Amino acid sequence: MIDVKNLPFTDENTIPQLGFGVWKVEDETAADVVRQAIEAGYRHIDTAAIYGNEAGVGRGIKESGLAREDLFLTTKVWNSDQGYDETFAALEASLEKLGTEYVDLYLIHWAKPAQQKYVETWKALIELQKQGKVRSIGVSNFPQAQLEEIIEATGVTPVIHQIELHPYFQQRPLREFGEKHGILTEAWSPLGQGGNLLQDPVITQIAADRGATPAQVVLAWHLAIGNVVIPKSVTAERIVANLEAAGVRLSSEEIARIDGLDRADGRIGPDPAECDF
Template sequence: MSTVPNVPNVALADGNTIPQLGYGVWQVENDVAADVVGQALEAGYRHIDTAKVYGNEEGVGRALRDSGLPREDVFITTKLWNEDQDYDNAIAALDASLERLGTDHVDLYLIHWASPKQGKYVEAWKALIELQKQGKARSIGVSNFPQEQLEEIIEATGVTPVVHQIELHPDFAQPELRAYGEEHGILTESWSPLGQGGELLKDPVITEIAEAHDATAAQVVIAWHLAIGNIVIPKSVTPERIVSNLAAADVTLTDGELERLATLDKGEAGRIGPNPADADF
């Protein structure tokens, strides 16, 4: 797989690699996705993160085809939605995603939420293991899993996810789940990496560091994710920000700056999205 300029490829426990900085398309309409993903690929992103429930896999696939890039040069992630967690439905759901994306495989397939009250996440994980054996998913992982459910799928199958995608930003740094991931060879991937609504980017600690680096506040936060080892998938539909977010790979923070940013963690009070332990949608 080609290396994106300035963006490191990090090793997954299964022997594959993933570009550490990617482009996310949550809340991007299908037709818009075809345009902005095209812009992202042109800017140099080689990692696109989508999901069935986003409703824009078709647009992502269109952008990929229109880019003229070889399929092997672009890392594509999609996700299994909660209603499809039955074993057979999970197998069929990836086939449907592949059809919408216009490809014969994804590079990473994730269970989108543990949805513990459904009680089907072990069944879903077994389906993902089979899909990896079939070559339809090069790597498999999970998203929004409490530690208890993570432990359960590993114990039930002997197969450990290579990636865990969770809400993570300086206000909600999730040190316990990150530590569990490091201990078990699971890379942490951050969704809503810049927080939501722009409030985080106004924090004086972040704006002062940004000024010192002649960088944007968003670039500082993305650089923080990269420095602590997270995979990060910022989303923007603004052409300038698509480009500037990628350039965050060139921002190197000092140890002192990383220590200052670590003080922003508010623990559970910093969470924006649903708590995966309670999510039953």
């Protein structure tokens, strides 16, 4: 069994640092790949209401035979479900699809600043945590201004912030803000998209030197700098290989070389400050 580190939250819970993401995995496929991931050794599954695959994820968990308390499960409230009462209803719908009485982590999927509902949505998450329906609460895709606003409005700081983060887009200011406030950083699209990052000469050279795949090198970099990371794959071999990245150790010099790949134009996804969906 691959040894994946558990990182502590400020609420005294913990999260497996390397998990399995299911963005763009079809519902009918999700059950099989989630079961495969759990059988391979993953104990952290990340989904979201908008992915449309919570039911499949739930089936996969059930088919794996793993006890619920041995798995860390994340889902997220979508933009159109933001609002205090709406968030309660959204979680109930997610729990029913997932076939569970609670999730380990519930996130606001996007701040969507123009909608102006993120503060009341955050207040709903705080109450849901008090009720025990979610163990921990955090956010995803929040500009720093909105992060500061929900903390100031409620006195409750998210335990984690899930953002686009990969060697071409390293989000140093948000990572530094998180470190200052005890917020873990979680990376989505940790391997970039389209394969360009995995063909970068810096990455391929380190991979050759380490006898690892380029993807394993990038994931090992995330783990080394303290990110929680949730790579996605529907291929059995890659599901296993990505988990094995937890056993790849990079030198400080190799980490510094990857640090040097950051680009001003490296963002792939939407800018959270301008989210209009």
